[in-house]
Amino acid sequence: MNDQVTIPKELPLQEPQQIEEHIVEIVSDSGEGAQKCGQTFGAIGGKMGNGIWTVEIIPAEIQPPARTPAGGSGNRIRVGSKIMTNMGNEADLVVGFNEQVLYARIANGAYKEGTIVLLENKWANDPQEKIRDEYAFAVAEFKKNGLIVHELPMEEECLKIVNNARKGKNMFVLGMLCRIYNRDPELGLNEIYKTFKYKGDKVIKPNKDLFNSGYEFAKNNLEYFYDIPPYEGSQDDLERIIVTNGNTSLGLGVMASGMEMLSMYPITPATSSSHYVAEVFQDVGGFVHQAEDEIAAIGFAIGASYAGKTACTITSGPGMALKTEMIGLAVMGEIPLVIVDVQRGGPSTGLPTKVEQSDLLASLYGEPGDAPKIVIAAATIPECFEFVIMARKLAEEFRTPVIMLTDANLATGVQPWLKPDIKEEWFSAPIDQSPWDKNVPAYDWDENTGLSPRPIPGQPDGMYVLTGLSHTERSKVSYNSETNQITSQHRSRKIAALQSTLKPPVIHGVNSQEEEGDLLVVAWGSTIGAIEEAVDNLRAEGHKIASLHLRFLSPLEPGLKDIFSRYKKVMTVEINYSDEPDAPMITSENRRYAQLANVLRAQFIVDVDCWSVVYGHPLQPGLVTDELSKRLDAMNA
């Protein structure tokens, strides 16, 4: 067995090798702390002025069986000398606490030929023959597939310091990584202090010792020594940099929007946002209500909104399905409300922890009956924050529910961003309790815009009964056909009124917004980083390609028809299902398009093509580059 251990005996001190970026993964069984290690490594990178993008690797179960591919838990950190906008392609360096957890990552295409794997070697001498065999088999297979495997005695080294290496090996690994990437060890030790400061020196000291031991181990035994310089201007940002995932940024947005009520029911991957808000909401005078189910959660929010305190509910696909009738009520009664859908894989229970963009059509058209509403999609982690503030304002101005889409990629992706200057105008104004003008009906619809002011309970002379039934401007139940026609028109008109205030989207990659080209990629949501990186790659090769990323989906941003006309071909790139045009049974009459493509084709009568996949993971820029490259080649052929 020992001949498999590939530790160089003695390494001369060397200068670190300068690199632009690296993607590092740390993967362990659930509960071994790989996530904490990864988050801390990411934070240290942020402090050193690097661009960072972190993705959590999460098993679907709380305590999945040990040493199984499905049980892998950890973190992917893309760290580089520029601001990072996506998780990148295959990893450069991986730390595996056992060999089995790496299999799921390999199946995900996370590694390539030449990926360095630093693997715990204790399994080679495990008392169980089965485990020894599995390990030996995997190591051979990894090597055969071009991974550069180093089997390291991490457990053995940790046991020199602690009795149970399960607790603490992650800090040993953090030490190793800090050496490999030439991080300031003081920053690592500080993070350890911050993490364990409430547990006292008994916990802090061994963890610091483990960190130092890992650092020394890498220094003495590993040939890898890199330096990733900070990005330009990072020093100016450092004061204001905060590091959060998208769900936390969403939670901060709820607090900053002036909404005082977040009514929710637990659902993955949305819940961590509510967890965060629950922790701090009282500091800005708000309250998180955990309802008995998804329907009650939105019902409670609608009640609060009706009473003048615009509320928020955060959920994911299955929750959206349950909320549809309530969303219909909010549309019909014109109740301001913010509904956040952190999308996961579907349909049904689907892929709870993984990403998809499959709720677009359901958000636009999910309610039986005509239910026009505002639908927006955040594309970045800062937008998860900003868009909630916008959503609350839109909901109140336009007296309508607003659906804000994010996804599991944004939810768990971690990125540094700049702390905003908090503005009082973000908060909602105190509710109006002054007398309502008796002559003004509860729905005083403006004929052109469909907009109307809203009486709030407590306002004398404003009394009305909000109803989900068809109703007149005084909110009296009416089965009159003319009333139904006119009121449907008013509710729809509001969406057009909003569109008239929007600007056309900014096209990415072009030298001038008027530029003409071969291929325009249209997309929405969290795929922005990967797609723009792919477009940049292809433009660098001389292709006439550009992309635009929609934030408003109902209404659509204006000017699209004009923009589309300047490109020979328009296509969407999305992470929802679509049929490949050349697949068996598929014809131009039955091909199902990706969801945004569907919307654009219907709206603009333009032959918008699409490429979309549902692998459950975020798009990789390399994969997108390859796909778009094929399309461009086909066009030029």
Add this chain to the structure above:
Amino acid sequence: MFGIKADWSLEVFERYFTLDDYGAGGDVRWCSGCGDFAILNTVHRVLRDAQVPPEKSVAVSGIGCSSRMPHYMGTYGLHGLHGRALPLANGIKSRRPDLDVWVATGDGDCFSIGAGPWLHTLHLNMDMVILVFDNGIYGLTKKQTSPTTEQGTKTNTHPHGAILPPLNPLTITLGITNISFVAQVVDWNPPLLFETIKAAHQHRGTSFVRVLQRCPVFSEEFTKPLQDNPDRFTLLEHEDGVTIDDNVQRLFHNVVEHDPKDWLGAMKYARDQENIPLGILFKDPDAIVYEDHSSEGVGMTNEEKIAGLNAAFDKFSI
């Protein structure tokens, strides 16, 4: 803000509200002989006696005959979805504890499609009155079996007779932790109806009132035998419950003292199918009232909010 003024002078009513202020004007479109009229009028009287400003009161409902009630009120109203009146009502109260909230629901709306919210709303115990207009039938959709339909009753969904014995809403309600007010009354005895609903309104917490209600069109057999035979009832009386004048007492032969604090006694009466209890079965003024928590921070200043938000952000600085 309310109550005694700083200078201790007598509060003179600037506005005095009459019964008309609590009605919506216009037609009330329930069937002639429907028990709902009695409930509606009683609510108007209770509000008038309490002089609740109409703009401060909100009537919330789901779907069904009962749930048209907000349309016949001069207050604010929210006529919501089938089975979902209660989450809406809770939400209204959550950040607006100053509002006076009433819920009108029915046996289908509350005990069937709304069963989940029913249990959890009672658990939350927010300050409101829930009036269940229980006529043992689906009326608006025309005679389908409801959870409280008597076994054997022929309905459009069970033309050969309802298969199961009816659900007992009282024992279910009494079984919920943090329950604070359970009463049962009939729509056809106005003084008793008034006293019961008044007590429900005065109680702070969720006051659950099941009103056995006449539906002359679809379920006369549900209430007719009870109307004809007051001996089917046990009237629960107590100084801390409802007190009943002699005229009412004369009608009911079974009158017992029951302290609404006595949960076990309440359960005993609730279970009794032969002697149906009327009056207040249970009352606990000390149960946790959820809006005491959910409304924390109402009125926080923008300065405080900005400080809180800055502190929240700073935890993520590196």
